[in-house]
Amino acid sequence: MGSCCGSSSSEQGPDVVLSDSGDHVMLDNGTVQVVISKPNGIVTSIKYGGIDNLLEVLNKESNRGYWDFNWSQPGQGDNFDVPSGTVFQVLSNDGDKVELSFSRPYNPSSSWTMVPLNIDKRFALLRGSSGFYTYAIFERSSGWPDFNLNQVRTTFKLRKDKFDYMAIADNKQRVMPYPDDRNPKRSQQLAYPEAVLLVNPINPALQGEVDDKYQYSSDNKDIKVHGWISKDPLVGFWIITARDEFRNGGPLKQNLTSHVGPTCLSMYHSAHYAGEELCPQFRNGEAWNKVFGPVFIYLNSAPIATDPEDLWQDAKEQLLTEVTSWPYSWPASPDYPKAAERGSISGRLLVQDWFISTDAFPAAGAYVGLAAPGESGSWQTESKGYQFWVQANETGSFIIEHVRAGTYDLYGWIAGFLGDYKKDGEPLTINPGSSLNLGDLIYQPPRNGPTIWEIGTPDRSAAEFYVPDPNPKYINKLYLNHPEKFRQYGLWERYSEIYPDNDLVFTIGVNDWRTDWFFAHVCRIQNNGNLAATTWQVKFQMPSVNKDDVYTLRLAIASSNNAAIQVRFNDPSTSSKPLFDTMQFGKNNAIARHGIHGLNTLWNIAVPATILNAGDNILSLTQRKTGNIFCGVMYDCLRLEGPATPTTTCQVAQ
Structure with missing residues (x-):
């Protein structure tokens, strides 16, 4: 671990000691001390590396380290809940490990509307470990009322006077704004509350930048370790996820990581970048049980003269240790199989x-x-x-x-x-x-005939297309000259600036989709501020057409947000009946959230040869929904296939 100080659990080190003061308990293994409210199960203090409390001491105890979730009754609005335990149990206390349970059983007679779930929050500290674990068991019994589960996470609010450097990947690290910088006197709200322009930040070097927590989202498959570094003393706070079997939506589902606060999140379940389709509905008394976690809250430190990068590298090494230890042998819950x-x-x-x-x-x-x-x-x-x-x-x-x-x-x-x-x-x-x-x-992937032309690469993302430079007024310096250029704010407005009067026209064999195909098919902002539908054209040639044949257009969509795409061939009128209309679909919101992909959808459209020409042809794609600037799609790949008996030659876009 070089000059860093941090360790995984071992047989070395003092006993793990549990102290009970009545309304709080403290876990102490000689390296880290964790104080948790009792029976609530809120982490109120973490002492480590010369800092009396890594959590924000200016916050109420209930707003420092906690589990929270969002839920709703059918047809009702969203409810935010920080479940406060009512039953406290010591599950293990043998010197090698202390594991605690803070549970809140469902009470149908409660005076307030309670989510129909038993919630058991667990915390564990092991001998010699430079950090602690947390996990939770959510359970409902057969016959309980209907509800929807919309989000589940663990949140840690760190001290703003200590932690100002955030690291979520090798190439995504930076000094961050203070939470005070987001106040109206220091910032200007942009298109939605999460995005602000820093007009008078405490750190002048950040003036003119955009802060938006969604700029720091990542795919589930990439959210393994992320966190914050305090420069004085040099201490790192990291959330390590050794295995994400409990996250919803699969490896490409995007989630929040860390953001201004300084806030560090472990997202287990959310609808971000996908929509309400990812909010499970429990109906007709369905029973259910799920274990979220465990995740490891890892702490490391080093002498002041050490490069902070060493703490990041050490945290990645700890991730490898956690991965090799999965599944963990220590959890007391029988719901977590060894x-x-x-x-x-x-x-x-x-x-x-x-x-x-x-x-x-x-x-x-x-x-x-x-x-x-x-x-x-x-x-x-x-x-x-x-x-x-x-x-x-x-x-x-x-x-x-x-x-x-x-x-x-x-x-x-x-x-x-x-x-x-x-x-x-x-x-x-x-x-x-x-x-x-x-x-x-x-x-056997979808294939009816030979490829006549193809735009893009079927990789479930629009990242290979043209992503413009951001408006200089709305930059995040982290993403300048960065492979995730699409994380910049306001790129949806750039389409109207690049195509102020006429829409995109792409000619097969002439244009290059890496530089000429805009990454998002959005509305145009007109001079009067209103939004207009946009029609993109793909021009291509076919040397011959057998009128008895049927061709296939495949539209792979990387993301859609309340969009509807109409398809026409060789028909200049957008008022005529289209060959095909997707109708409105998708609530991914990836365009606004800088996500480059959401849910992947494949549309397979039969194209009768009678509407094609020997010679010049034009495919028109009209995005007709104009509810707001974020209505649109991101294409993954477009492909025109010939009939099963080829009558055309292959023409592939550059």
Whole structure:
């Protein structure tokens, strides 16, 4: 660990001691002291590395370190709840570990409207550990009232006089504004409350920048370690997620990480970048149980002269230690299965696309996962159960280890190929201790005929398209010359500036989608401030057309927010009946949240040859919804396929 001071659990170090003062308990292992309100289960103090309390001492005790969630009754508004425990239990106290439970049983006779859930919050401190763990069990019994679960997370509010440097990835680290900088006297609110322009920040170097917590979102698959660093003394506060089986929406679901506060989040369940489809509905007395976590709150420190980067590198090394320790052996809850109670599954995924090769070939780098049984692609909106994902190697081989016993379907997708894979046949049953080898599996991506032209790469993202520079008035310096340029604020307005009068026209064989295809199909802002529908055109040539044939247009959508796309061929009038209309779909809100993707949707549209020409052709795509500037789609890939018996030559966009 170099010059850093931090450690995982070991047999070395003093006993873990539990002290009870009546309304608080303290866990102390000689390295870290954690104080939790009793029986509420709110973390009120964390002492470590020469700082008496890493949490914001200016906040009320109830607003420092806590679990919270959002829920709603059917047809009712959203409720925010910081569950306060009513029952306190010591589950383990043997010198090596203290594990505590702060539970709130459901009381149908409560004087206030209570979510129909038993909620059990757990905290654990181990001998020699430079940090502590937290997890929770949410449970409802059969016959309880209906409700929707909209969000679940753990929140830590750190001291603003200490923690000002945030790190969420190797290339996403920076000195952050103070929370006071977001006050009306120091900032200007932009298009929504979360985004502000810093006009008079405490740190003058930040003047003119945008602060927006959504700029620091990441995919589930990338949210492994993130947190904050105090420069004096040099102390790091990190949330480490060794395994994310309990998160909803799969590996591409985006979630918040850390943001101005300084706030550090562990997001377990949310609808961000996807919409209400990810809010599970519990109806007709359905019983349910889910364990969220454990996650590790890791603390490290170093002498003042040390490069703060060392703390980040040490935190990443600790992540590797936590990964090798998963599933943890210490949790007392029987709802968290240990290694011997889990199973594994393996196989090899191949791709068979006759347009590329008549033989199946390895699905190198494919994402393969287990999720609740459902339709192809249903893992994107699955939220009640657990998901287990890995990335196949260069031969397409995969092994998914430490899977909870249960019934699953096997899903997958491969960058470069349209559509979603789902294993045929009955769902798979994983038993404790089982090891299931599926052998070779073959994915046949959607294909009716040869590719005539294609725009973009089917990778479930719009990142490969043209992302403009931000308006100089609305920059975040972190994302200047950054691969995630799409995180900049206000890029949706740039379309109207680049195309003030006429919409985008893309000519196959002439234009390059990396520089000429705007990343988001949004409305145009007119001079009077009103919004207008926009029609993008794709011009292409076909040397010949057999009028008896049927072609296929495939529109892979990386994200949609209340958009509706009308499709026309060789029809200049947007008032005429379209060949196809998606109708309004999607509430991903990824355009406003700088997300570059949300839920992936594939539209397969039959195109009769009678509306195509031998020679020049124009595909028109009209985004007709103008409810607000954020109505629009981000395309993943567009492809026109010829009929099964090719009568055309291949013409691929650059």
